[in-house]
Amino acid sequence: MSEQERPPEQPFEDSQPETLFIQHFCEEARPLSYYLKNMSGYSALKKALGMSSDEVINEVKKAHIRGRGGAGFPAGVKWSLIPKESAKAKYFICNADESEPGTFKDRDLMRYTPHLVLEGMAIGAYAIGAHTGYIYIRGEYVRETGILQAAILEAEKAGYLGKNIMGTGFDFEITIHRGAGAYICGEETALLNSLEGRRGEPRVKPPYPAIAGAFGGPTVVNNVETLAGVPFVLNRGGDWYAKLGRITNSGGTRIYEVSGHVKKPGLYELDSGSVTVRQLIYDYCHGILDDKKLKAVIPGGSSAPVLRADEIDVVADIDPMLKIGSMLGSAGMIVVSEDYCLVRLLARIVRFYAHESCGQCTPCREGTKWAQDILDRIEGGRGHQQDLGLILQVADNMNAKSLCALADAAAGPIISFVTKFRADFEAHIRGGKCPHA
Amino acid sequence: MADKILSDKFYSTMKKLEPRYPSKLALLLPALHAAQDEFGWLSSGVMDEVAEYIGIHPAQVREVATFYSMYNFKPVGKYHIKVCTNVSCSLRGAERLLEHCEKKLGIKVAETTPDKKFTVDEEECLGACGTAPAMMINDDYHENLDVQKLDRILGELE
Numbered sequence: 001m002s003e004q005e006r007p008p009e010q011p012f013e014d015s016q017p018e019t020l021f022i023q024h025f026c027e028e029a030r031p032l033s034y035y036l037k038n039m040s041g042y043s044a045l046k047k048a049l050g051m052s053s054d055e056v057i058n059e060v061k062k063a064h065i066r067g068r069g070g071a072g073f074p075a076g077v078k079w080s081l082i083p084k085e086s087a088k089a090k091y092f093i094c095n096a097d098e099s100e101p102g103t104f105k106d107r108d109l110m111r112y113t114p115h116l117v118l119e120g121m122a123i124g125a126y127a128i129g130a131h132t133g134y135i136y137i138r139g140e141y142v143r144e145t146g147i148l149q150a151a152i153l154e155a156e157k158a159g160y161l162g163k164n165i166m167g168t169g170f171d172f173e174i175t176i177h178r179g180a181g182a183y184i185c186g187e188e189t190a191l192l193n194s195l196e197g198r199r200g201e202p203r204v205k206p207p208y209p210a211i212a213g214a215f216g217g218p219t220v221v222n223n224v225e226t227l228a229g230v231p232f233v234l235n236r237g238g239d240w241y242a243k244l245g246r247i248t249n250s251g252g253t254r255i256y257e258v259s260g261h262v263k264k265p266g267l268y269e270l271d272s273g274s275v276t277v278r279q280l281i282y283d284y285c286h287g288i289l290d291d292k293k294l295k296a297v298i299p300g301g302s303s304a305p306v307l308r309a310d311e312i313d314v315v316a317d318i319d320p321m322l323k324i325g326s327m328l329g330s331a332g333m334i335v336v337s338e339d340y341c342l343v344r345l346l347a348r349i350v351r352f353y354a355h356e357s358c359g360q361c362t363p364c365r366e367g368t369k370w371a372q373d374i375l376d377r378i379e380g381g382r383g384h385q386q387d388l389g390l391i392l393q394v395a396d397n398m399n400a401k402s403l404c405a406l407a408d409a410a411a412g413p414i415i416s417f418v419t420k421f422r423a424d425f426e427a428h429i430r431g432g433k434c435p436h437a
Numbered sequence: 438m439a440d441k442i443l444s445d446k447f448y449s450t451m452k453k454l455e456p457r458y459p460s461k462l463a464l465l466l467p468a469l470h471a472a473q474d475e476f477g478w479l480s481s482g483v484m485d486e487v488a489e490y491i492g493i494h495p496a497q498v499r500e501v502a503t504f505y506s507m508y509n510f511k512p513v514g515k516y517h518i519k520v521c522t523n524v525s526c527s528l529r530g531a532e533r534l535l536e537h538c539e540k541k542l543g544i545k546v547a548e549t550t551p552d553k554k555f556t557v558d559e560e561e562c563l564g565a566c567g568t569a570p571a572m573m574i575n576d577d578y579h580e581n582l583d584v585q586k587l588d589r590i591l592g593e594l595e
Binding site for chain 2: 089098099100101102103104106107132138139140141142143173175177178179180181182183194195196197198199200201215257258259260261265266267298302332334336340345348349352355356358
């Protein structure tokens with residue numbers, strides 16, 4: 001398909017089309033028996049083990065799986081960056097630290113279809129030549145940790161993980177490593193430090209994890225949803241998977257997460273790029289609570305620059321979002337209705353990033369705190385006329401000036417909220433209080 | 438070295454994990470989790486013993502442990518209530534729930550009731566935005582909350 005950003009043509013039906021993941025979600029985790037019978041369980045791994053590692057990587061490259069954690073980096077390319085020969089052991093890591101506000105898909109993938117994630121990891125490990133894998137899971141996901149642990153034991157017992165997998169001589173062992181409450185550990189080099197028993201502070205890059213990652217060895221870190229897609233790529237082919245996506249170079253389905261002021265919040269798995277933000281809100285989520293008007297949408301986790309109500313005809317995929325100055329990120333859409341105070345909302349967002357800044361880089365540590373103070377002041381009715389200029393300046397001084405993207409994650413919302421909804425901020429400053437209060 | 442505070446179960450859990458990691462330091466977070474599971478919080482003595490087990494200076498244990506929000510450095514109540522007040526939960530009324538908790542239990546955020554039964558904390562995003570507002574009590578999630586449901590849940594706690 002050569003057309004870029006072709007708007008979806010099929011009429012809306014109030015039932016979701018065939019999905020890779022969500023059709024298998026139910027009250028309980030799907031056990032191995034279900035996975036084998038209904039999801040061609042571990043047949044993709046078996047197929048991969050009969051191929052060369054390059055063939056596996058090429059199939060994943062063809063599939064155009066772009067990272068579902070937020071950065072959108074193609075998984076196949078990431079795998080291909082791992083050196084073939086390495087004196088140090090290689091590691092394959094699943095990033096299950098889901099903590100970007102508005103993001104809640106990985107939790108369901110792990111608790112309902114844990115074996116998909118394990119199989120995806122095993123295929124990736126074979127492709128890069130790793131024998132040790134870790135699932136770095138956020139500490140709060142206690143139940144999901146138990147489910148994954150049980151699934152690993154099931155898979156080991158049946159010979160799908162562990163030593164000499166399916167008699168092929170390939171060994172791959174997965175250990176679950178629990179985080180302990182730190183948003184920044186979703187950043188892959190912070191994750192690696194945390195895994196190694198250190199403070200979760202991002203590292204200086206280069207070297208990139210592909211060259212020197214966990215314990216100094218070449219390392220791949222992939223998001224849960226990214227990995228859950230991998231078995232489908234091997235089973236049905238990279239071309240098939242790529243064609244699920246409506247936009248060139250963005251294959252597969254995508255779990256859109258909608259929260260906030262919609263009537264039907266939740267997860268919606270659709271072909272990547274087959275839907276606009278408007279369709280997600282009004283067709284899938286049945287519109288705004290109490291039939292109020294839409295005020296704003298944060299389209300990709302709380303770090304994504306905000307969209308006004310007149311910008312929601314954008315196709316929900318990576319490139320179209322970038323084109324209008326925002327980002328799809330983790331596809332976590334936060335919907336805000338007309339009567340909610342956006343100053344309060346931005347202040348809450350920035351408070352989060354200020355709290356989660358690891359403190360290593362001055363622009364981030366100081367910038368997020370200063371921005372928080374200014375926003376709290378404006379929200380509390382004590383803002384000055386010059387505060388809007390000041391906060392934009394602070395945001396500019398934070399943006400792209402640190403080791404990782406945390407400061408940018410605060411700067412993007414600040415710049416977009418203040419620019420697009422300037423009147424709301426000015427009303428607070430002029431009136432000395434929140435007009436919504 | 439003083440008498441051991443951590444149980445045999447702690448040491449046998451760690452023993453099983455050791456071959457899973459290429460370095461002993463990597464066992465630090467798992468060890469702190471296991472230690473906190475035993476006492477509900479990490480006392481100075483416990484952290485010193487973890488340092489001895491890992492083979493690092495006690496200051497290094499504190500340096501790492503204090504980076505993370507889930508480790509408690511003072512005792513918490515039997516029920517540790519963590520109410521998410523991040524964006525999606527906020528949009529769905531999380532602050533009302535938090536205020537209700539504070540009022541009902543007669544404590545402020547980060548405090549524990551005198552009978553040591555409840556601790557209330559404000560929590561960052563729990564990853565339950567589609568079922569907001571949400572909270573955790575100890576290891577369990579409670580979602581789609583409103584004041585009535587919160588009252589019912591709190592009422593059922595012994």
